[in-house]
Amino acid sequence: MPPAPEPSYRELALKLLPWICVRCARxxxxxxxxxxxxxxxxxDHHHNPPDGSNWELLCLYCHENEHARAEDARAGGGGEPKKPPAAHRPLAGLADLLKEKRGK
Ligand SMILES: [Zn+2]
Ligand SMILES: [Zn+2]
Structure with missing residues (x-):
């Protein structure tokens, strides 16, 4: 595998935030x-405010869990509604809704 270029927001986030997983505190x-x-x-991976307000540092495991939970919530699989569902394509669902409303 060729090494992928590091996104610059990662470097920024690592400068701003303590190197601790916010879920498991490792x-x-x-x-x-x-x-x-x-x-x-x-x-939203393109939403990168320079003050770091949209970033959280997560270890690989917690990061996967975080996204698995978001998928569950979207599929209507229950679970506690602790956070608003962080859909990676928030507009896709909205487009469907609008389509339905127009009733074609
Ligand atoms: Zn963790
Ligand atoms: Zn993520």
Whole structure:
């Protein structure tokens, strides 16, 4: 696999935020920083405010769980409605809704 270019928001996030997974509170030294990922709270990877307000650092496991939970919520699988569902394509569902409303 060729090395993917690091998105610059990751570097910024790592500068701003402590190297700790916000879910499991594990700390990550520089040597294991690869296991720490940047999660976008609103699910929009293009929403990168420079103050870091849309970022959370999550370890690989918690990050996967976080997204699995969002998928569950979208599928109507129950679970506690702790956060608004962070859909990665929030507009896709909206477009469907609009289509239905117009009733074609
Ligand atoms: Zn974690
Ligand atoms: Zn994420």
């Amino acid at each position: 700390e990550f030294p520089a040597s294991r920083l690869k296991e720490l990922t940047v999660h976008h709270k609103d699910g």
